Amino acid sequence: MTRYSRQISLPEIGEGGQEKLHKARVLIVGAGGLGSPAALYLAGAGVGTIGLADDDTVGISNLQRQILYTENEVGQLKVHCAAQRLRALNGNIEVHVYPFRLNRENARRLIADYDIVVDGCDNFSTRYLISDSCSALHKPYVYGAIQGFEGQVSVFCYGDRPRTYRDLFPDETATLQMPAPDNSVIGVTPAVVGSVEASETLKLICGYGEVLAGKLWTVDLRTMQSFVLLL
Template identity: 45%
Template sequence: MALTDSQIERYSRHIILKEVGGKGQQKLLNSKVLIIGAGGLGAPIALYLAAAGIGTIGIADADSVDLSNLQRQVIHFTPDIGKPKVISAKEKIQAINPDVQVRTYQQWVSAANIMELISQYDFVVDGTDNFAAKFLINDACVLAGKPYSHGGILQFVGQTITVLPGESTCYRCIFPTPPPKDAIPTCSQAGVIGVLPGVIGSIQATEAIKFLLGKGKLLAGRMLTYDALEMKFRDVTINRNPNCPICGENPTITQVRDELELLTVCDLEKP
């Protein structure tokens, strides 16, 4: 389908780019991306993917907007307090770009629903805030062969890596098992500088767009870390781990499971 005049104008700064052009923009318009988590990371991811004209955006999050979210979750506004985050996010996405189809999933991802959910998308972006979800997303994407972007933030530091299952380092290649419960404080306990998810989430959205376009060099096999206090980025090459429990030579994980002992997320700890 040819671009309309208004699409030509909306996406003109993309179309001008040699790496995008009209064909690349059409690819984005025909793409489907699932964002898991409509919080700090999910906010810039959703806003930029919407603006970029990703044709279908899925967002999964069971939570509702809380006053304490607004310091960093820039897709939610003060009048949205109490509203389901996926609804608040959908309203902003549609206000930015009516070209985008939004599918909302007002639920936490779990072993029971994640395989079916990710199967409908070309790329998955992890914008969650807890280890249970991060390991679940990695396992599901590796088992399904679904490329995804991992992102994590705490206090002033963040990290991100792009996982191409079977080709590049996965999250469990680096961290075979989750840390013991309570070993790592959550955002609500330890705090997080509000602009941090803006930096990491924007990088994750960039990776999604590059993957869909098939252009550039992805952050695969390299973990990027960012320290906002020191204002330093580090790019650490990490090879695949032959002993990885899910993508190694003798995988012990062959289906998704919930890390029940880890299900303490920031928002469940609120009094």
């Protein structure tokens, strides 16, 4: 347990919390800007099984913010490179890779094997799919999104009055018809938001603190203003 001594010494974690982390199974959908820091911190914390779902390859423009990857890995599948990095960080965990895109045929089957789903994706349709699947399967969905200097995080499908992604964007048809968001982003924005997603995941697993269920946390890194809104 020496490896995890700094967090085990926290009364909110302890040896009992570390055992919960070891037994936990977390699926990260999207191994990009958000998924990179989330995966690294969850692996470092000792989450026993991490799944990575992404069909994309590493591009040179990814390296500005997707800290799982190096120049030597450009052109390779992200999930394979990410798995190698996570196993190098922590050889005591299992990493499963799914080099395909989530769709209506595979989503529920894949999510059913995990305890929690972490959002590392970048489009509305996949988020609706994750939310609907997690709601049907009663699995917590840790949502995160970024643009520019701004980000937001929430925990859907969890608690006594679980909210879903549809509570944030009720009109799916209108939402999917919206223009694609500008993909401009400063590299630290996904680092901050992905780390908060990891923090919410750790709270869900270990059972400490207040998770962002029924709430939306927002941050603007230009002004360092952050708010928690009730959903």
